[in-house]
Amino acid sequence: MAPLLLPLLVTAGETARFAGRAIIESVRPPFELRETLRQLFELGCRSVPLIAVSGFAIGVVLSMHTRSSLARFGAEALIPAGLAIALVRETGPLTAGLLLAGRIGAGIGAELGAMKVTEQIDALEASAVDSFKFLVVTRVVACVIALPLLTSVMNFTGMLGGFAAETSITGIPLMAYMRQAFSLIEFSDLIPSTIKTAVYGFIIAVVAAYLGINTSSGTEGVGRASTRAVVTSSIMLIVANVVLVRLIFFFYPS
Amino acid sequence: MTEQTVPAIELRGVHKAFGALRVLDDVSLSIPAGRGFCILGRSGTGKSVMLKHIIGLMEPDAGQVLVEGRDITGLSSRALSPVRQRIGFLFQNAALFDSITVGENVAFPMRRHTRQSDEEIRARASSLLEQVGLGRDFDKMPADLSGGMRKRAGLARAMALEPPILLADEPSAGLDPVTAGEIDQLLVTLKHGAQTTLVVVTHNIPSARAIGDELLFLHQGRVLARGTAAELDDSEHAMVREFMGSTGSG
Numbered sequence: 001m002a003p004l005l006l007p008l009l010v011t012a013g014e015t016a017r018f019a020g021r022a023i024i025e026s027v028r029p030p031f032e033l034r035e036t037l038r039q040l041f042e043l044g045c046r047s048v049p050l051i052a053v054s055g056f057a058i059g060v061v062l063s064m065h066t067r068s069s070l071a072r073f074g075a076e077a078l079i080p081a082g083l084a085i086a087l088v089r090e091t092g093p094l095t096a097g098l099l100l101a102g103r104i105g106a107g108i109g110a111e112l113g114a115m116k117v118t119e120q121i122d123a124l125e126a127s128a129v130d131s132f133k134f135l136v137v138t139r140v141v142a143c144v145i146a147l148p149l150l151t152s153v154m155n156f157t158g159m160l161g162g163f164a165a166e167t168s169i170t171g172i173p174l175m176a177y178m179r180q181a182f183s184l185i186e187f188s189d190l191i192p193s194t195i196k197t198a199v200y201g202f203i204i205a206v207v208a209a210y211l212g213i214n215t216s217s218g219t220e221g222v223g224r225a226s227t228r229a230v231v232t233s234s235i236m237l238i239v240a241n242v243v244l245v246r247l248i249f250f251f252y253p254s
Numbered sequence: 255m256t257e258q259t260v261p262a263i264e265l266r267g268v269h270k271a272f273g274a275l276r277v278l279d280d281v282s283l284s285i286p287a288g289r290g291f292c293i294l295g296r297s298g299t300g301k302s303v304m305l306k307h308i309i310g311l312m313e314p315d316a317g318q319v320l321v322e323g324r325d326i327t328g329l330s331s332r333a334l335s336p337v338r339q340r341i342g343f344l345f346q347n348a349a350l351f352d353s354i355t356v357g358e359n360v361a362f363p364m365r366r367h368t369r370q371s372d373e374e375i376r377a378r379a380s381s382l383l384e385q386v387g388l389g390r391d392f393d394k395m396p397a398d399l400s401g402g403m404r405k406r407a408g409l410a411r412a413m414a415l416e417p418p419i420l421l422a423d424e425p426s427a428g429l430d431p432v433t434a435g436e437i438d439q440l441l442v443t444l445k446h447g448a449q450t451t452l453v454v455v456t457h458n459i460p461s462a463r464a465i466g467d468e469l470l471f472l473h474q475g476r477v478l479a480r481g482t483a484a485e486l487d488d489s490e491h492a493m494v495r496e497f498m499g500s501t502g503s504g
Binding site for chain 1: 306309310311331332334335336338339341343345346347349350351352362363366367411
């Protein structure tokens with residue numbers, strides 16, 4: 001058991017140190033503002049179609065399920081609110097996190113892995129550029145900013161999907177639907193759940209960057225880093241979600 | 255020690271091993287400023303590793319590396335920055351940044367470390383690409399270049415900040431003889447004109463003869479021979495003589 005556990009613990013320790021360094025370097029000048037904005041565009045803006053379409057589809061499906069459940073109790077009027085709470089509290093953040101762990105995690109793992117094996121990271125260092133700040137910190141900051149914004153996009157398009165499904169059956173107008181949907185939503189439903197996705201962003205970027213930068217074994221290693229980045233960040237994200245939800249309930253017991 | 259006697263590069267008792275494999279074994283050497291210095295040796299004898307120690311991409315297990323009199327051993331990336339700005343590095347596989355154009359690759363060090371305007375930087379990058387025969391390739395992506403063209407673009411990038419020290423890992427490998435000769439001539443011009451210290455790893459003996467005021471032969475991580483090309487031609491070691499007698503082009 002020990003021979004299996006030891007490398008795992010070593011990797012966990014190294015990743016934790018890597019994460020700590022990313023936090024320290026993110027608040028230490030000089031700031032790579034231009035590269036951070038570029039990453040925000042690459043990782044954030046380019047993820048909007050994936051998140052928007054997925055959110056809409058999830059909204060439609062959730063609405064159909066909510067209808068089939070609530071109709072049994074004659075509580076169809078609660079469908080918009082039920083969908084909104086489910087989407088905003090958990091489904092939106094977690095689904096967005098997992099989708100982005102796939103898109104962003106794979107991208108960062110593969111890009112940094114390829115840069116490592118082709119000596120581009122060494123070339124950055126040789127050009128007197130701090131590669132950690134330029135490659136890692138910029139991606140971490142971009143992900144921490146992008147995830148809550150993308151989650152909001154998913155929540156919004158999810159609500160639109162729910163409306164589309166509902167109006168096709170009942171003909172409910174958009175404003176009436178939204179009024180009902182937001183009637184039971186509170187601050188403690190929306191803000192903490194959205195902000196927790198910043199933690200998801202941090203996890204995805206740190207794990208993927210760590211695996212990418214430590215790639216070895218040529219192109220095969222790049223593929224492995226990319227796959228591991230998705231798998232590891234997804235697992236960590238789901239586990240972190242348990243802790244974060246517990247924390248949210250601790251601070252907002254209602 | 256006066257300013258003029260400070261060597262450009264100095265290695266003192268440098269050891270480096272990867273696991274059980276000893277790559278550099280107690281290597282000490284001193285390279286005077288403004289000279290051409292070629293490192294020869296069979297593949298896998300630690301030549302590229304030596305270059306990476308000089309620019310701080312690798313740290314020795316033991317020993318010291320000094321650049322222009324400053325001990326860079328163990329310095330952080332941030333502390334190494336001013337030293338690295340004084341060294342140009344041409345990687346064995348060029349290591350161009352593949353997400354930006356060839357011109358932007360050459361402009362990259364200038365954008366990072368100078369206050370020149372965009373026009374000035376573009377003009378200088380174009381001029382450098384012209385010097386290495388890639389004047390028309392400013393807007394191409396690195397993936398669209400051949401191996402030899404990438405190598406020349408890498409050389410242009412290494413020269414961007416007009417560094418007093420230029421390290422080149424097999425600059426003529428993969429080039430046709432004419433282009434290789436042009437690159438050699440460019441390096442010689444840099445040495446004579448800008449007084450650039452050249453440290454060149456090469457398997458190409460004609461190149462080494464053209465560029466190197468002094469040659470060093472590494473074997474199994476140790477310095478087997480050092481001297482002028484003529485001295486190495488008459489080396490007591492058969493391997494060195496055989497190497498010098500070859501016309502290998504890397």
